[in-house]
Amino acid sequence: MSRGFLPLLTIVAATGIMALAWETEGFRVVTGAGARQLSIERAPPLLPDVRLMDQDGHAFSLTSYKGRPVLVDFIYTRCPTLCGELGDDFHGVLQLMGGTATGVPLDLLSISFDPQNDDRQALQLYGDRYGAKAPRWRIAAPADDRGLAALKQSFGVVIIPDGIGGFIHNNAVYLVDAQGRLARILDPDSPPQLFADALRVPAP
Amino acid sequence: MSARQLCVAAIGSWLTLWLWPVRIALESDMAVHMTIQLPLLIGTGLVLASGARPHEPHWLADADWLGIPGIVMVVLGTSFWMLPRALDGAIADPWMDAAKFLSLPLLVGLPLGLCWRRMPTLGRAFIWANFIPKLGAIGGLYLAAPTRLCAYYRLDQQAVAGWTLIVLAVVLCTLSFVVAFVGWRQLSPAAPSWAAHGTPPWP
Numbered sequence: 078m079s080r081g082f083l084p085l086l087t088i089v090a091a092t093g094i095m096a097l098a099w100e101t102e103g104f105r106v107v108t109g110a111g112a113r114q115l116s117i118e119r120a121p122p123l124l125p126d127v128r129l130m131d132q133d134g135h136a137f138s139l140t141s142y143k144g145r146p147v148l149v150d151f152i153y154t155r156c157p158t159l160c161g162e163l164g165d166d167f168h169g170v171l172q173l174m175g176g177t178a179t180g181v182p183l184d185l186l187s188i189s190f191d192p193q194n195d196d197r198q199a200l201q202l203y204g205d206r207y208g209a210k211a212p213r214w215r216i217a218a219p220a221d222d223r224g225l226a227a228l229k230q231s232f233g234v235v236i237i238p239d240g241i242g243g244f245i246h247n248n249a250v251y252l253v254d255a256q257g258r259l260a261r262i263l264d265p266d267s268p269p270q271l272f273a274d275a276l277r278v279p280a281p
Numbered sequence: 282m283s284a285r286q287l288c289v290a291a292i293g294s295w296l297t298l299w300l301w302p303v304r305i306a307l308e309s310d311m312a313v314h315m316t317i318q319l320p321l322l323i324g325t326g327l328v329l330a331s332g333a334r335p336h337e338p339h340w341l342a343d344a345d346w347l348g349i350p351g352i353v354m355v356v357l358g359t360s361f362w363m364l365p366r367a368l369d370g371a372i373a374d375p376w377m378d379a380a381k382f383l384s385l386p387l388l389v390g391l392p393l394g395l396c397w398r399r400m401p402t403l404g405r406a407f408i409w410a411n412f413i414p415k416l417g418a419i420g421g422l423y424l425a426a427p428t429r430l431c432a433y434y435r436l437d438q439q440a441v442a443g444w445t446l447i448v449l450a451v452v453l454c455t456l457s458f459v460v461a462f463v464g465w466r467q468l469s470p471a472a473p474s475w476a477a478h479g480t481p482p483w484p
Binding site for chain 2: 079080081082084086090093094097106107108110112235237240245247
């Protein structure tokens with residue numbers, strides 16, 4: 078054994094384990110989604126002010142929700158699979174709230190990331206399918222490409238082509254708190270769970 | 282090939298892998314990314330090692346006692362790039378992509394090529410015997426995961442990657458079984474090595 082052996086081994090092992098710890102946030106996550114969840118819980122990021130257009134043709138901005146928490150999902154109306162499940166989930170949450178006209182302090186927002194194909198009519202059809210009524214549950218599309226890019230970036234939405242003309246995207250529901258910050262990324266497993274999580278928004 | 286030619290070949294193939302169209306082609310599918318691009322990058326480091334071996338400084342050859350620091354580096358480096366987050370990062374973030382292109386040849390392939398000859402036979406067998414089930418286990422995890430582990434790949438691509446890893450594990454397992462029990466030289470029917478000594482290797 079030479080003199081250089083132990084120092085070299087120590088440097089190699091320490092650097093390697095540090096790199097692994099850094100990439101897994103201290104051996105807590107292995108996926109990018111897990112890492113994002115952790116960083117959001119640590120410091121909920123403020124969301125940008127993006128202009129959107131809802132199913133009734135009304136323009137509004139993301140920051141107009143300040144003061145009320147809102148559950149957000151990302152969809153495209155031609156979506157044959159996941160967006161339907163997300164729609165069912167939000168429909169379930171709406172029913173748990175007791176419909177569109179109750180005083181429960183929670184709004185729903187489905188944002189289309191395919192504004193080229195999702196015109197007002199398409200948004201309206203999607204909304205009708207699940208009983209969505211603005212402003213309680215808006216089906217909206219960003220007004221321009223810059224807004225779409227800002228939304229994807231700030232929510233951390235990754236959209237890839239599915240190879241048959243559609244898209245594949247994160248299967249997640251985003252909880253925006255009353256301060257307009259992205260507070261939590263939720264697993265859309267069941268409407269009661271989503272509803273319970275949404276009402277348990279962390280206090281400011 | 283001379284040492285210089287080997288180094289040139291390694292750098293040339295590394296640059297080819299770095300070319301934009303090649304990179305896009307090899308990263309667009311999860312299985313191709315994991316089982317072709319990453320091993321090829323490690324391969325350029327191995328070629329570089331065979332070219333650099335005659336010029337390896339003495340202190341490094343001494344400090345890499347029995348190849349232990351080298352193989353520890355290889356195991357940690359390959360573990361890092363098996364993380365789904367790292368694979369995603371290499372697609373989303375140009376810095377992570379650059380880190381991948383530099384670390385796999387220089388921190389995995391090169392040390393592997395240099396340390397392997399210093400390792401005892403049992404040590405090499407230990408590394409193989411650990412690596413093969415690891416491949417199979419990761420393949421099984423990819424198949425079992427109900428959700429996508431990488432945001433940039435589809436679930437069906439993830440399943441293909443899972444199966445590819447399992448098939449690779451089975452093939453490597455069979456090959457190493459044959460090599461371990463029969464040996465490389467005995468595999469060649471033309472000139473079995475024991476024939477020169479007159480005694481077969483089996484009792």
